[in-house]
Amino acid sequence: MTYTSYLFFFGFAVIVFMVYSLVPVKRRWIVLLVGSCLFYAVNSGFSIIYLAVTTLTSFFCAQKLTRIQDDFKAAKKELSKEEKKKLKDKVTKKKKLFAGAAIVFNLGILAFLKYYNFFAEQVTNVFGLFHLDFEMPLVRLLLPLGISYYTLQAIGYIVDTYRGKYKAEKNFAKLALFLSFFPQMTEGPIGRYDALMPQLYKGHTYSNENFTGGIILVLWGFFKKLVISDRISYIVGVVFSDYNDYSGLLIAISAICYTIQLYTDFSGCIDIMTGISKMFGIELAVNFRQPFFSRSVAEFWRRWHITLGTWFKDYVFYSVSLSEPFMKLSKTAAKHFNKFFASVIPSAVALFVVWFCTGIWHGASYKYVAYGLYYFLIILIGTLLEPVFAWLSEKTKANRKGKLWGTIAMLRTLVLVVIGMMMFRADSLMDFFRMFLRMITTFDFNEVSGGLVFTLGTDKHDFFIIAVGLIIMFVVDILKERGTDVLSKVAAGKIYIKWPVMIGLIMMIVVFGAYGKNYGAVDNIYAQF
Amino acid sequence: MDEILEILGEVKPGVNFEGETDLVESGILDSMTIIQLVARLTDEFDIEITPLDLVPENFNSVEAIKALVDRLAD
16 A cells, blocks of 8 residues: 555545444444455455455354354263363364364465465476476465465464463454454564454543644654655665665665664554554554663564464464474473473474564565574574573673673674665565675765765655654654653543644645655555555 | 473573562563473473463563463363
């Protein structure tokens, strides 16, 4: 989606909001459902069938899981301990079968649409290696809007019902609303049924604080997207497409710029969607928490795209590492290694699965797989070296919680993250390697002093706007990190505070936003995944 | 309690766990360390820890971990 689509989206949301406010409180969730279906149908046409199929399978599977669990609870009352255990095993197997079938089916749809052509190309290439004339046919596939997000939501709902976290939803329309709620359809956040559904169902009455707070968040999101992200995207585009023409320093600057572009683009979009939901009185899950203040890569991922990270943690990492084969692996490792390695090995294997999936979730390309494995290796090495770091800090009496250590750790994390982002943005894995090699072998400071940096699709005027935008954004982020949420305070503040802020934001977006005939509209990066 | 402290010291060396009440939120115990801890606890106390038990409230302090172990051992 481009900013024009977001303007349309915001207009659409305002109309839904007006209808929502006019309908009796108890029926308001129906307005959200109709609005969401309408939004999806207008944007995706017949692709709504995919969403309907996922909703139907999730609904019936979860119903069945709850019925099996309820029957077991009723039956076990009259059984002996041994009989109970036998029945439990039988019930678990049955539940696994139903949940597994629904998960495989829905993941299968996602995998086919997202990875089939990539897979077909690889098969053709392998046959080509042996000079065999076989070509696996490619299919023209269109990825339905939000499929990578709503499929994860549906799987989360099925797994939670399987685990007995909550009972299945009895009303099909309510589950349909949970999976189709329009603000989270484009780029998430990936919602949880137990946190989101009660809010969606409860009819919210108009609240001035929610409404103004929502509008301020929407404006803040547009500010990040239009003033910073879309403007900085020109530098990134110029260098990444012709990196052989630039020396190491400019490549490094463009990689930093891309990191900023991705953050302002993605978190800006999430702010717009969170703001729209807030207008209705609905709080979406938090997806970013000042990620650039992280002291380790693992912490970065607890603050960046939080809902994806927690999804993989809860439904992949925990499922894999607590499964029977992994517990056995843990016991086997305990016999052959010391206690530390014995406990690291099983979680390292589970971690590998998580990062492989995280990488490939972003798309069908070797660079995404490498991107996931890059973070897996960094986090694993960090874990393995933890005893060494602890020993070193004890010997040197270094305070690992201190400011100096914190700043060094933050900078180290930033460097590692920027390298990861470079891989993420490069056209291919080979391009990343070539680019990285060029970056570290051809550093030339003259390119900056000679003013070449201003020819990267931008001029001094652009740099000035980007710099001011970044300063404003980082001041707000620093204050939030220290416990002061400026945007919420403004929303709850007096009229002579919030109106000037809102007007100021609008002025900045209108005057300094990168739009109009000199700027092409830039697609949101995470909407393509 | 001492056994739990000993296990914690092995999976996350160099931390004084006594008196800490925010082990998960402060990042001292991340998901990887928690899994290492769970592997050791299940082995040591012969209990079954499920994903539903893996919530911050059960791991934020030594006392909370002890309470979880006691509850699952019953």
